Amino acid sequence: MSISTSPAAGAPAARRTSVGRAIESAARAHRSIPVLVVLAIIWTVFYSQNSAYLSFQNLTNLTLQIVTTAILALGVVFVLLVGEIDLSSAVLSGVCAAVAAGLTVNSGLPLPVGIAAGVVAGMAVTFVEAQVIMFGIPSLIVTLGGMVILQGLILVVLPPEFTVSVAGTPFAEIASTTIPAGSSYALAAAGTVAFVAYRLFQHRERLSTGASASVAAVVLPCVIVAAVLFGGVFTLTQQRGLPLPLLILTAMLLIAWYATTQTRYGIHLYAVGGDREAAQRAGIPVRRMVLYSFLVLGVCAAVAGMVDASRQLGVSVTSGSGPLMLNAIAAAVVGGTSLFGGRGSIWSALLGALVIGSINNGVQLLGLSTEVQYFATGSVLIVAVAIDVVLARGSLLPRRR
Template sequence: MSTHKAPAPTTAGEQSTPLLSRLVEGLSGRYRSIPVLFVLGLIWLYFYSRNSAYLTSTNITNLSLQIVTTAILALGIVFVLLVGEIDLSSALLSGVCATVTAQLAIKSDWPLWMAILGGVATGLVFVLAEVLAIIFGVPSLIVTLGGMVILQGLLLVVLPPEFVINIGGTDFAKISSTYIPSGWAFVIAGVGWLLFCAARFRAHRERGAAADSSALVSVGVPAVLCGVVVFGAVAVLGEGRGLPLPVLILVAMLLIASYATSRTRYGTHLYAVGGNREAAQRAGIPVSRMVIYSFLVLGACAAVAGIIEASRLLAVSNSSGGGPLMLNAIAAAVVGGASLFGGRGTVWAALLGALVIGSINNGVQLLGLSTEVQSFATGGVLILAVAIDVVITRGSLLPNRR
């Protein structure tokens, strides 16, 4: 008697995954940056078609300097988003930290490195106070909204009576005006590229992949692509005065953050907490501690971003950390691929998103368009990015049925 059993009827939920669902699934993983790069390419192509000076070495260098502050602040926001929280006060915190640094370095004649440590310490202390309220149970949206109001008053307290500190002609100002010569920039890029290749090869060995084709795909192709991007960027940025120091600081912070989130236990716990906080707690992961660590990273990033921005503007004032900086930083993190719902995204989202937002702003300014156009474009890109994030989280293009 035959033992073959007839296949069970296939339900609608067990049918093969539609093409669109597979696409959504792919965008939620390793291919999340592809749409961002595509949009960035379209933005560059549009503005270049309107003004050929847009993609010149000089303008690209200006663009890179303009996005550094947003990208560093967005980097800190990515860490907070990964654990499923939000922050609205970090832009003003960057202004307060920059002001404290300027007070110590210029008014109190502290050595610059000690003044910078004082500014970073200010950022860490403030976010620690915020996160203690958050882990107590107060929503992060409310805590950081209140923190933003507190920081507005604190900024006026730490400023002198004239509400401005000029830093032109001081060592503080040299942070943004220092350029790495092209030769040294290529050496630094070469060392970074070799470290990247070594890390990819080590990861390939740890996975136990022995096939040559697999090694070519997992090591060779990324190494070539990384080399083209890194050395191409250094060649373009170094064509004039050299590689700007703020850009080097940004890349170093991104590399450290990338290693911490992808190659350490801390990174594994970070994504686990953001993906499912209750499951992470049952698995023994210290959820509260991970949230504290994420906000501390944000505090340090806010301080560095504020210090670099003050050095670029040659002053701190009661408008430091204000304007569209907070919106641009959150938009950069989300547009670059970090999820508002936690547990998804990489630190490189900060760079990609800042490039998208910065490229729009730079192009609008280069064409002499009104600031209204810049606001419309930035807001539209942010809404589109959040809509894509919602689709990826839901796993379907169809709206929820209520």
């Protein structure tokens, strides 16, 4: 009996081991690939329903629509990487925009002064939230309460009429400014050259350490980046030119990428998110890393709010409300950032914003009801979190309690 039953007992264990290995491999793999596949499917479906979906004009509109979500999602990524969460940054973006617009339009101060004041306001709020969180109160509760407080604060910051119009002011030029085609192609060429130089430097570093490195690993990414940059410039310059908000987003993504991948700060950031206790035993300043992440979120919220106010030509009590917070969190998670901390990439903010924005744009273009948009966004978020849970525990089955 023992001989006949042992294979049957060992087979399920072997199968579980094989599945576990596959899940671990997926967790280590580049998680942007499934996101790109989903994005391609979304574009194909909406294009089959309306050929105008992939027109130059609609792609330009899509780009402008996702900038605010992507910038805010970038800040959310930093907070998620250290294992925290924030629910107040969308409303905070409205408060920062109200501060900047009020000083620029109503008080007549120069635009740089208003922008600086908005950024300082965002950092001040997230600094206070981080201090309360480090005291031991869960970030979910702190930021939920902060969201309610900020909804009242925006009423205090706004003038008695509860609105600030920026139409016809320098503030409105933030969203309306475009880069001519010639300068846009020059920027694309500079970006391509910089990326090629970076990949060649990495290739040389690998060879110097004796590691194997193929030329294809250098050439293929460079070709892809060049195609994306020049293709994007070609598409966006068919209308008015390369939008300034897109350049702002690109600059913020590059700075964040460098900070998280090429500096000690980035190593500490992922270490804190991966295992906070182990990071603390290794001498990493955990509390300081959490504070830094929330300060970055404050900057991103301020910039997102000001870009959105410039695009909407005004600030009101509804600024930062609606689905913005949901879309920002969904963009970060759908793009591949883990809700459990320690896993994710800065570029997930952009990819996730593209997925969420593509759904919203397609629903609006087809004239579908708003509830379809919410159904689709919520479903994508749930699926993304479910995948993240499976990757985090390394099994398709829930753990036994």
